[in-house]
Amino acid sequence: MIKTTVTALLSIGALAMLAVPGLAHHSGAMFEQVKTITIEGVVKEFQFTNPHSWLLVNVTNKDGSVTTWGFEAEGPSTLQRAGIRRSDFMPGTRLKITGHPMRDGSPAAAWVDAIRADGKRFDPREGFKVK
Amino acid sequence: MLRGTTTTVLSIVFLAAAALLPACSRANTPPAGTAGAQAPERTREQMIDLGRQHKTASELYQALREQAKGGQRLTSNNQPDWNGVYTRAPIPGFAFDPAQPPNGLPTAKLTPEFHAKMLKRIADAKQGIEWDPISTCSPPGHPRWLTEPFLREFIVTPDQTWLINEMVNDIRRIYTDGRNHVPEADRYPLYNGDSIGFWDGQKLVIHTNQLQAGIYQRSQPDYTDQVETVEIWQKVDDKALGVDVWVYDPPSLEEPWYAKQSYVKLNDPDKNLRIRYWNCAENQNNSVFQTDKGATEFRGFTFTRKGEKP
Numbered sequence: 304m305i306k307t308t309v310t311a312l313l314s315i316g317a318l319a320m321l322a323v324p325g326l327a328h329h330s331g332a333m334f335e336q337v338k339t340i341t342i343e344g345v346v347k348e349f350q351f352t353n354p355h356s357w358l359l360v361n362v363t364n365k366d367g368s369v370t371t372w373g374f375e376a377e378g379p380s381t382l383q384r385a386g387i388r389r390s391d392f393m394p395g396t397r398l399k400i401t402g403h404p405m406r407d408g409s410p411a412a413a414w415v416d417a418i419r420a421d422g423k424r425f426d427p428r429e430g431f432k433v434k
Numbered sequence: 435m436l437r438g439t440t441t442t443v444l445s446i447v448f449l450a451a452a453a454l455l456p457a458c459s460r461a462n463t464p465p466a467g468t469a470g471a472q473a474p475e476r477t478r479e480q481m482i483d484l485g486r487q488h489k490t491a492s493e494l495y496q497a498l499r500e501q502a503k504g505g506q507r508l509t510s511n512n513q514p515d516w517n518g519v520y521t522r523a524p525i526p527g528f529a530f531d532p533a534q535p536p537n538g539l540p541t542a543k544l545t546p547e548f549h550a551k552m553l554k555r556i557a558d559a560k561q562g563i564e565w566d567p568i569s570t571c572s573p574p575g576h577p578r579w580l581t582e583p584f585l586r587e588f589i590v591t592p593d594q595t596w597l598i599n600e601m602v603n604d605i606r607r608i609y610t611d612g613r614n615h616v617p618e619a620d621r622y623p624l625y626n627g628d629s630i631g632f633w634d635g636q637k638l639v640i641h642t643n644q645l646q647a648g649i650y651q652r653s654q655p656d657y658t659d660q661v662e663t664v665e666i667w668q669k670v671d672d673k674a675l676g677v678d679v680w681v682y683d684p685p686s687l688e689e690p691w692y693a694k695q696s697y698v699k700l701n702d703p704d705k706n707l708r709i710r711y712w713n714c715a716e717n718q719n720n721s722v723f724q725t726d727k728g729a730t731e732f733r734g735f736t737f738t739r740k741g742e743k744p
Contacts, residue, residue, distance in 0.1 A: 327528075327583050328601070329569035329722050330652065330730040332562045347737075352717040353710060354571070354601070359737050371737035373719060379710060380585050380600060384700070406562060407731075410738050431524055431583055433698050 326413060327377060327431075328354040334403040334413040346396040347371055351389045353378040358392055358414060360400060374402050374414035381430035391425065478533070478694065485680040485690030491662035494680060494690075495641035498634070498664070505632030505639070508592040508610070514636045514669055516588040519707045522581065523674070523696035530581055530650035531693035540654055541691070548686040552655045558728065559653055565724045566652055571714035573602050575625040575648045577663050577681055580695050585709050588675070595631070595638060600709045608640050615643060623647070623659045638667040658685045673699045 344362040358374040376382060379389075392398070397420035402412025417425045476484070488494035499505060506512075525532045531541045544552065558564060568574050574582055585600035593611040598604070608631045615621070615628050627645035631638055643662045650657065661683040670676045677695040681687065700707060714720050721733040 328566075329720075330559075330564040330566050332559060332564040333730055333732065350717050350719065352720070353712040354714060355717070355720045357717065357719045373735055373737050375719075378584075378712070380707060383707065409732075409735070411732070411735060431521075433521065433524060434701055 326355070326375065327381075331403075331413055333406055335406055336403055338404055339401050339415060340404040340412055341399060341401045342372060343397075343399045344372065346392045346394055346398065348394060349389055349392040351379050351382075356382055358400070358417075360398070362410075370410050372400075373411040374400055374417075375411065376414040376427040377430055382427055383430070384432075384434075385425070385427050385430035387425050387427060387430075391419070391423075396420070478692070481678055481680075481694070482690075482692045485682075485692050488690075491641060491643070491664045491680065491682040491690075494664045494682075495639065498639050498666070499632055502632065502634035502639070505634050508590070508633050510592075513590050513592070516590050516669065516675065518587075518699040519702055519709075520586040520588070520675065520697040520699050522583050522586070523698050524583070528581055528583070528651040528654070530577070530654050531691070532695065533693070540650070541693070542655055542681075543688040543691070544655055545686055545688055548655055552653075555649075556653045563727055563729045564652060565728055565730050567649065568602070569722050569724075569730060571602050571712060573604050573625040574599075575646050576606065576627055576642055577645075577657070577661065577679065578648055578650055579604065579606065579626060580677065580679060580693075581651050585700075585707065586697055587709060590638075598709065600712070602712045606642075608638065610638070615641075627662075636668060638665075640665040640667065656686060657681070657683045660685055670696070 342360065342362050344360040347359040347361045350357040350359065354377075356376045356378060358376070360372045360374065362370050362372055364370060376387075382388075398417050400414065400417040402414045402416075404412045414427050419425070485494065488497060523532070526536050529540065534541055539556075540552065555564075573579075579597075579599060582599055582601045587596075587598040589596040589598065593609070595608040595610060597606040597608065599606075604626070606626045606629060608629045610631045610633060613630060615630060621628070621644045623646040624644050625646055627642040629640050629642040631640040633639075641662070641664055645657075645659060645661050645663075647659045647661070648657060649655070661681060663682070664680045666678040668676055675697045677697070679693050679695060681691040681693075683691075718734070718736050719732070722730050723733055725731050
């Protein structure tokens with residue numbers, strides 16, 4: 304069942320975002336950087352590609368129809384540095400995922416955070432940190 | 435008598451060998467030149483002044499070369515160890531100069547025209563109007579090349595050093611075999627330009643010309659096709675490489691722009707970090723275009739589109 308929440312980021316959160324680059328290949332200006340959206344769904348496909356990866360998530364609407372949402376992140380090596388592997392999101396994996404939504408209302412977002420049904424958390428922005 | 439003589443001769447041989455050992459050891463260690471490893475570190479202000487003292491990048495490069503007495507050729511015994519997978523040391527945003535204050539403007543002293551251009555770019559971005567020329571997999575080009583946040587590898591050989599950026603499979607070749615730039619009449623603008631260099635101890639000094647116009651990064655200034663750079667690359671410690679860079683571009687800069695770049699070695703205990711091929715056409719969902727207003731939009735998704743009935 305779809306659960307969508309749009310929230311303005313707290314100022315502390317917004318400042319934290321500035322500390323790491325946004326999407327590093329194309330501008331992220333098509334996304335609402337001060338809003339987040341959270342949905343629950345099932346992984347349809349994890350497109351593990353350069354320069355950007357896309358996690359496609361099927362969300363069942365109230366009327367029973369299904370919308371496929373796309374969550375954009377960096378490419379494979381940056382995700383790997385964030386501890387995200389292709390095998391972490393096999394088709395059928397249930398998750399709750401958060402991102403900055405598209406300004407034009409398309410069912411897509413810049414991926415910020417994800418929590419799998421088993422409780423494991425994935426933050427793709429960790430990929431730019433040096434460990 | 436015989437025993438005494440033998441002992442004396444052996445002692446002389448031993449002392450001579452002991453005296454020679456450090457010399458042999460030194461032969462395997464490149465001498466430090468003026469810009470070499472033993473020279474005291476200059477302050478940022480001194481580095482800025484060093485750029486100001488020379489009218490062109492070529493003049494600065496030649497001065498460094500003369501100070502290093504032409505530099506030293508690398509051999510298999512004295513090659514610096516730059517192995518590993520690196521990335522640019524994280525900084526807030528994508529500033530060309532890591533010393534740019536948070537929420538401040540770039541540190542470059544821009545000509546009025548280029549200052550106004552930069553301010554407009556920053557103001558537009560705040561309104562959601564932003565287009566990055568690399569969005570369709572064009573190379574970032576140098577000197578922007580220094581700023582990208584992805585993986586890096588550095589391959590050192592006596593005649594060439596390859597500076598590799600994961601983004602769009604990008605390689606800068608630095609020729610250190612003594613060759614000069616191509617004749618002026620045969621030069622034409624290139625993404626990464628033409629780079630020649632020399633080794634001053636364990637420091638690689640590079641001069642790059644023949645570059646294309648571009649931007650240093652998003653919300654950063656433009657540079658023209660007159661841009662040239664001088665860089666000094668060196669290992670700071672086992673985990674980091676440092677690069678002093680001076681950018682000369684008279685149409686856009688009132689004086690050379692100095693910045694200190696850093697690249698840090700990533701922990702890769704399982705050896706799983708790899709530089710993979712980049713191709714924007716590989717995934718249709720990565721296809722973007724520039725709108726009439728100058729903004730960035732996706733061309734279309736393979737998944738549900740806006741307004742589409744599921």
